[in-house]
Amino acid sequence: DIQMTQSPSSLSASVGDRITITCRASQSISSYVNWYQQRPGKAPKVLIYGASSLESGVPSRFSGSGSGTDFSLTINSLQPEDFATYYCQQSYTTPYTFGQGTKLEIK
């Protein structure tokens, strides 16, 4: 199985900050990475697909980059609704696997 390792596991930030979450795959997966946001008690929601494509309806302050084994999710100008848990996921091959999650908390 392809392991997806996110860092950091948790992050404290303030409204208006810019933050970056990274995800490393255990082998090259081209650009087959998707990013999800999960708020407490809710289902995950896709933000970025194919490493850098913004899902329809997602604010442009979210962006993704990377290819091969190293990927990142950046959120510019954090808003109160952005404090949630974020997961990367590889869709290069089955079994699809997720990172362990990054919990973004308000400082």
Added chain:
Amino acid sequence: QVQLQESGPGLVKPSETLSLTCSVSGDSINAHYWTWVRQPPGKGLEWIGYIYYSGSTSYNPSLKSRVTISLDTSKNHFSLNLRSVTAADTAVYYCARITAAVAARPFDYWGQGTLVTVSS
């Protein structure tokens, strides 16, 4: 608008079979991939498997011996059966759509999730 809704028992006894159904509205099940993901309380996401509209399936090897995912096109829903459950199978179970229109296959629509507890 595409909507998915899980249904099934919230409590299952150890060694029995967990059975859930995901009803799809706003889209035909005769397209895309349809998948199940679970999340133990306080933990991360685990992919269980998917079924393609053609009927082909792919399962997580960690669960493959116990899992079956099936389609019912007449009812526009798909189902999950997980046999011989233990307490380790206690989780929120989500159904989701995997769009076939994009190479990266994102899970673009999700149900709200249903908590299944395994306990006697």
